[in-house]
Amino acid sequence: MTAPKHGKETSGTRDRILIEASRLLSTNGYRGTTTREIAAAVGISQPSLFFHFSNKRAIVEELYRRDLVPAVAGLENLIVAEASPAAKLFALIQGETTRILDSPYDMRAHISYEALNDPDLAPFRELIRQFDDLTNLIIRSGQESGQFDAGDPWLAQQMVSGFLARANLFVLSDEVRRQSHPEEAAALILRGLLSDPTTLDEVRSEAAALLARYVPDVPTPPD
Amino acid sequence: MTAPKHGKETSGTRDRILIEASRLLSTNGYRGTTTREIAAAVGISQPSLFFHFSNKRAIVEELYRRDLVPAVAGLENLIVAEASPAAKLFALIQGETTRILDSPYDMRAHISYEALNDPDLAPFRELIRQFDDLTNLIIRSGQESGQFDAGDPWLAQQMVSGFLARANLFVLSDEVRRQSHPEEAAALILRGLLSDPTTLDEVRSEAAALLARYVPDVPTPPD
DNA sequence: GTCTATATATGGATAGAC
DNA sequence: GTCTATCCATATATAGAC
Numbered sequence: 001m002t003a004p005k006h007g008k009e010t011s012g013t014r015d016r017i018l019i020e021a022s023r024l025l026s027t028n029g030y031r032g033t034t035t036r037e038i039a040a041a042v043g044i045s046q047p048s049l050f051f052h053f054s055n056k057r058a059i060v061e062e063l064y065r066r067d068l069v070p071a072v073a074g075l076e077n078l079i080v081a082e083a084s085p086a087a088k089l090f091a092l093i094q095g096e097t098t099r100i101l102d103s104p105y106d107m108r109a110h111i112s113y114e115a116l117n118d119p120d121l122a123p124f125r126e127l128i129r130q131f132d133d134l135t136n137l138i139i140r141s142g143q144e145s146g147q148f149d150a151g152d153p154w155l156a157q158q159m160v161s162g163f164l165a166r167a168n169l170f171v172l173s174d175e176v177r178r179q180s181h182p183e184e185a186a187a188l189i190l191r192g193l194l195s196d197p198t199t200l201d202e203v204r205s206e207a208a209a210l211l212a213r214y215v216p217d218v219p220t221p222p223d
Numbered sequence: 224m225t226a227p228k229h230g231k232e233t234s235g236t237r238d239r240i241l242i243e244a245s246r247l248l249s250t251n252g253y254r255g256t257t258t259r260e261i262a263a264a265v266g267i268s269q270p271s272l273f274f275h276f277s278n279k280r281a282i283v284e285e286l287y288r289r290d291l292v293p294a295v296a297g298l299e300n301l302i303v304a305e306a307s308p309a310a311k312l313f314a315l316i317q318g319e320t321t322r323i324l325d326s327p328y329d330m331r332a333h334i335s336y337e338a339l340n341d342p343d344l345a346p347f348r349e350l351i352r353q354f355d356d357l358t359n360l361i362i363r364s365g366q367e368s369g370q371f372d373a374g375d376p377w378l379a380q381q382m383v384s385g386f387l388a389r390a391n392l393f394v395l396s397d398e399v400r401r402q403s404h405p406e407e408a409a410a411l412i413l414r415g416l417l418s419d420p421t422t423l424d425e426v427r428s429e430a431a432a433l434l435a436r437y438v439p440d441v442p443t444p445p446d
Numbered sequence: 447g448t449c450t451a452t453a454t455a456t457g458g459a460t461a462g463a464c
Numbered sequence: 465g466t467c468t469a470t471c472c473a474t475a476t477a478t479a480g481a482c
Contacts, residue, residue: 031255108335117250165385165388188382191372192415236447257476
């Protein structure tokens with residue numbers, strides 16, 4: 001298993017497989033991406049893939065693990081923090097957008113859930129559901145406290161999740177500004193939700209403090 | 224070609240193929256959906272598909288044509304209408320969401336663009352780009368007139384497009400309310416954009432008049 | 447308009463050498 | 465850790481009967 005001492009540098013080839021696979025999977029879909037294509041992109045022969053991963057599904061599994069586990073962990077950290085719902089939601093949108101933009105993997109694929117249709121990947125579909133539920137929870141508590149306008153919390157959650165899913169597409173664009181866009185996106189959505197939009201600046205600074213908490217641990221893959 | 228007299232009732236089997244194919248394509252992706260599966264869902268043998276469509280790609284082509292052509296046509300109608308940018312954007316979000324919810328086809332697939340990766344489907348990718356550009360145009364003109372807050376128009380457009388793409392996913396949910404949600408979604412986004420949120424009700428009624436215009440023609444497929 | 451039979455290609459994964 | 469050769473399953477599409 002060549003366990004690394006310093007937490008980084010897992011294998012080299014293995015990481016390159018994940019990166020190239022994420023791009024191909026996002027572009028051509030799960031069954032549309034062949035192991036030959038992945039191998040060619042990495043620069044090894046097709047059977048060599050199976051030294052690093054037991055099968056094609058295992059590659060996707062690892063990608064979703066690296067993408068979703070930190071996302072849910074970060075959101076859980078936000079939930080339990082001491083802050084107003086608006087600040088939590090602001091930090092969620094800003095933090096998630098930043099995380100997506102900084103990720104070495106191209107996770108556009110997860111927008112469509114196509115790869116997740118495999119029954120073996122059901123646990124990850126469950127993680128997405130959990131993420132959506134927690135987002136919903138923040139919105140509802142904001143509505144109950146009066147900080148958010150009344151309205152269907154489900155719809156507001158779809159708006160947030162829809163934007164975050166879209167953020168995975170930003171990797172394709174040269175228009176994205178890593179520095180300002182995550183915060184601007186959060187402000188745009190919060191303005192739509194806040195009962196009193198003039199409180200946006202308070203929310204923003206409260207969220208800035210919270211964001212320190214939104215630094216998910218990098219999980220150690222068991223494979 | 225058995226040209227229909229009354230505009231409806233194209234073929235029967237052909238329509239059923241499109242409906243079942245849209246579901247399967249959205250669930251399993253383009254290359255993940257086999258012609259055998261589609262045929263089985265329709266209740267015919269696999270080779271019988273090729274009587275109605277020359278090949279698998281032609282099915283996807285027709286689906287995207289039926290989905291995207293009305294969408295762009297409706298948006299173009301809105302653009303040339305006499306109304307404020309905010310009213311146009313409101314009508315766009317409400318109208319598009321309604322159209323998506325009413326569509327007989329499950330177009331979740333187009334969220335990921337996966338099927339569109341085929342070079343032969345490039346024209347439809349172009350249509351999506353056009354739709355996004357027109358949306359961007361409305362937002363920019365609203366910012367220039369001062370009706371919308373300053374901010375990156377690209378980001379605001381991504382928010383709108385992200386939500387509309389997400390709306391394709393609503394077919395999976397039993398939480399969606401066809402009547403109220405399209406309008407509520409439009410209001411939520413507009414509140415985030417308007418310089419003066421108190422004008423939302425004026426915008427809403429201006430949009431209601433516009434929506435009559437947002438009734439795209441059903442295109443006659445050439446195939 | 448739908449069927450059975452089948453040609454032909456391509457994909458995931460293994461065996462075993464180096 | 466990577467290679468070549470190869471097995472076996474599955475996919476699209478065609479041929480031709482009914």
